[in-house]
Amino acid sequence: MERTAVNPRDWSLKLGYNQAEVTRGAARQVVCAGQTAVDGTGAPQHPGDMRGQIGLALDNLEAVLTAAGMGLGDVTRLGVYATDVDEALKNFDLLGMRFGQYNSAPPMTLLGVTRLAIPGLMFEIEATAAV
Template identity: 55%
Template structure:
């Protein structure tokens, strides 16, 4: 698979994402449901703890990727939803380090929402991967 960043501007690079990516030579696409800080029983973990929930939501994204025979480096789009933008931006480095280690800066959308599926959830990640 070949990924070519598309960045008509460069301001976004410091925020860890590309404006777009051309993806060629792939054979499979995984569209992942939004992942949150839920455990294997569907219970909220670390209610209200933004840093912990970012890491746990990304763990859950990686679990779905693994089940599909993919890795974090296969993610080509990552949408992010949070109930508290200011707090999210203070802790997004938790995810940034892991994306950087995987060698990716996927395009995506970051939105503040009034609520998520269950009380206590503060972040949700929605990924698309190709391999």
């Protein structure tokens, strides 16, 4: 698959994402439901710790992608939901570290929400990936 970044202006690159990407030649696509900071039984982890929740949500996203035969480098779109956008942004270096190792900066949207489905969760990330 070929991916071409589209950034008419480069402001989003400083935040770690492309404004758009053109993809060609994708044979398979996976759409991942929102992943959060839960353990294998679905129990919330890292209460009150945005950084811990982002890290575990990324681990869970990577596990879903791996089970689908893909990885973080195959992600073409992210949707991010946070109960505290400012706190999430302070910890977005975690996304940069995880996606940066694949030279990937998928287009994303970050939305502030009043709460997530499970009380105590502060961060949720959904993804679309293609190969």
